[in-house]
Amino acid sequence: MPTATSLGLPNVRGRVPLLAGLAIDSFGGGCAGPLLLLFFVRVVDIPLGTAGVLLTVATLFSIAAPAAVAVVIDKVGPRNLVVIAQFAQGLAFTGFFFGRSVWLVFLCALLTTSGQRVFWSAIFSLLADVADEGDRDRWFGLGGMMQAAGFGLGALTAGALLAIGGDAPFLIAMAVNAVTFYLAGFLLLRLNAAHHKRAVQDTGPAPLLRKDKAFLVLIGANTLLALCTMLLGVGLPVYVAEALPAPKWLIGVLLAAVSVVLATGQTLVVRHTEKRRRTNVIIVAGLAWAVWGVLMASLLRVPTALVVPGLILATAVFAFGDVLHAATGNALAAAVAPVVGNGKYLSYWQYSFTFASILVPAFFAQLFEMQHELPWLGISLLALIAAATILILDRVFPHSTTQRQ
Numbered sequence: 071m072p073t074a075t076s077l078g079l080p081n082v083r084g085r086v087p088l089l090a091g092l093a094i095d096s097f098g099g100g101c102a103g104p105l106l107l108l109f110f111v112r113v114v115d116i117p118l119g120t121a122g123v124l125l126t127v128a129t130l131f132s133i134a135a136p137a138a139v140a141v142v143i144d145k146v147g148p149r150n151l152v153v154i155a156q157f158a159q160g161l162a163f164t165g166f167f168f169g170r171s172v173w174l175v176f177l178c179a180l181l182t183t184s185g186q187r188v189f190w191s192a193i194f195s196l197l198a199d200v201a202d203e204g205d206r207d208r209w210f211g212l213g214g215m216m217q218a219a220g221f222g223l224g225a226l227t228a229g230a231l232l233a234i235g236g237d238a239p240f241l242i243a244m245a246v247n248a249v250t251f252y253l254a255g256f257l258l259l260r261l262n263a264a265h266h267k268r269a270v271q272d273t274g275p276a277p278l279l280r281k282d283k284a285f286l287v288l289i290g291a292n293t294l295l296a297l298c299t300m301l302l303g304v305g306l307p308v309y310v311a312e313a314l315p316a317p318k319w320l321i322g323v324l325l326a327a328v329s330v331v332l333a334t335g336q337t338l339v340v341r342h343t344e345k346r347r348r349t350n351v352i353i354v355a356g357l358a359w360a361v362w363g364v365l366m367a368s369l370l371r372v373p374t375a376l377v378v379p380g381l382i383l384a385t386a387v388f389a390f391g392d393v394l395h396a397a398t399g400n401a402l403a404a405a406v407a408p409v410v411g412n413g414k415y416l417s418y419w420q421y422s423f424t425f426a427s428i429l430v431p432a433f434f435a436q437l438f439e440m441q442h443e444l445p446w447l448g449i450s451l452l453a454l455i456a457a458a459t460i461l462i463l464d465r466v467f468p469h470s471t472t473q474r475q
Contacts, residue, residue: 079337080208085200087261088420091254092193093154098250100224101231102163102243109166109240114175114355124172128179129428135187136420137181140279141412148195151188153258158185160251167244187424197414200261206404211336218333222326238279279418284466285406287459289422290402293458295352295395296426297433298359301449302328302388303399303400309366311352313442315374316381323392324385336397338357348402349464351394356457363450367443377463406467 080091110121144153162182169175194210201209219404227246231239279285307321343351365384369377400419407415437444 080205080212081202084262085256086279088200089212089216091156091257092216094250094257095254096217096220097224097227098163098172098247098254100221101227101250102224102247103190104225104228105231105240105243106166108472109157109174111245113237113240114170114172116172116175120172125179125183125309128176128183131180132183132187135184136191136417136424137176139188139191140414140417143192143195143417145409148199148413149258149261151192152196153255155185155189155192156251156255156258158182158188160248160255163248167241167248186418190423191420192413194400194404194419195413195416197400207340207398207401208337210401210404211340214396215333215336220328222333225329230404241390242360257258257461274353279415282415285403285415286461288306288365288406288463289419291456291459291463292399292419292422293425293429294452294459295356295359295399296423298356298362298449298453298456299392299395300426301434301445302385302392304430305438305445306385308434308438309442310381314377314381316371316377320378320381324381326384328389328392331393331459332396335393339393339397344397348398348405349460349467350401351398352455352460353464354393355394355398356453356460358387359453360450362388362391363446363453366446367450369379372445383453 091112106119107125110116110124111118116119116124139151162178162185165174165178165181169178175259193213195207196214198206228239228243230244234242303325304322310316310321311318362384365380365387369380369384372380400416403419404412404416407419433448434445437448
């Protein structure tokens with residue numbers, strides 16, 4: 071399929087249920103995720119502060135999920151864990167739809183956050199399994215595109231639902247998300263066994279991750295890069311609203327533009343970088359984010375007429391780094407992890423995103439309170455540290471793992 075190849079698309083024959091499941095799952099998440107906190111406040115009648123604490127505690131309890139997945143993933147197979155995660159989250163959102171008790175809502179929140187952690191701890195192993203030889207990077211790119219597109223459409227649906235008024239938008243969103251999780255789970259059950267070939271395969275003991283210093287350092291470097299990816303969503307709304315002479319409607323436009331880039335560009339990036347070493351692509355992403363941080367900080371020092379063009383330029387630089395990292399970061403981890411215990415390694419790899427999601431609100435808020443430029447200058451420094459770390463690791467990892475085949 072020459073057209074698919076030129077677009078950087080992998081061979082999807084027999085694996086369409088996986089792609090459909092990813093898109094449907096993400097659509098439900100985009101529809102319900104932005105409304106979940108409001109659902110607690112408006113429908114369940116929980117005070118905003120209590121609802122925030124409830125979700126935070128549920129998230130903290132779910133931190134153990136990647137470690138639990140690591141113990142069993144190479145024995146039961148990533149497909150089975152992803153299916154369990156989908157049905158668990160479907161059950162949680164069914165509970166949200168019917169439940170009005172604080173304790174029931176908390177249990178459902180705990181179930182959905184744990185299911186979400188299990189999903190992210192297993193999905194990249196599944197994508198690696200379904201890929202044909204040489205197609206792994208393309209599958210990571212295509213999987214990310216399907217998720218970004220589904221989430222974007224879901225978010226648009228959430229916005230349209232809010233126009234209805236009353237409790238109906240929130241109940242509809244919860245029901246839609248429950249149904250999409252069940253649908254995604256059933257679709258994944260239809261995935262042919264030949265396309266998740268490592269499932270239920272035990273080929274001996276895996277290497278001890280705690281002794282693999284290079285991979286642990288890679289997780290640390292990716293935690294810094296994951297901070298970069300998450301800072302835009304956390305920091306841009308506050309920065310524009312509180313510090314810059316720019317229209318607030320621009321926030322949604324810029325965030326949507328980044329989503330479009332991720333939803334359409336990842337396989338093209340893989341297509342045009344597949345002759346490059348994965349480590350070099352990640353280094354370029356880190357350097358791009360370092361430039362992005364400096365550009366964001368400089369917006370407080372430029373004439374008012376240049377603020378909006380400067381925001382657009384900075385966001386374009388961020389999107390460039392984001393699409394490079396999204397298409398290649400997970401593929402690099404999958405490639406350098408050992409064959410025996412690959413799923414275990416990729417489960418722990420998710421801790422880089424877990425830690426970043428916990429750190430990013432405090433990182434931005436504390437530095438922003440001290441001085442409005444500091445979060446952006448701080449993220450530039452962290453991006454440079456991450457890029458330098460990857461450069462050092464490039465000399466440690468075998469060439470065959472960092473070069474796309």
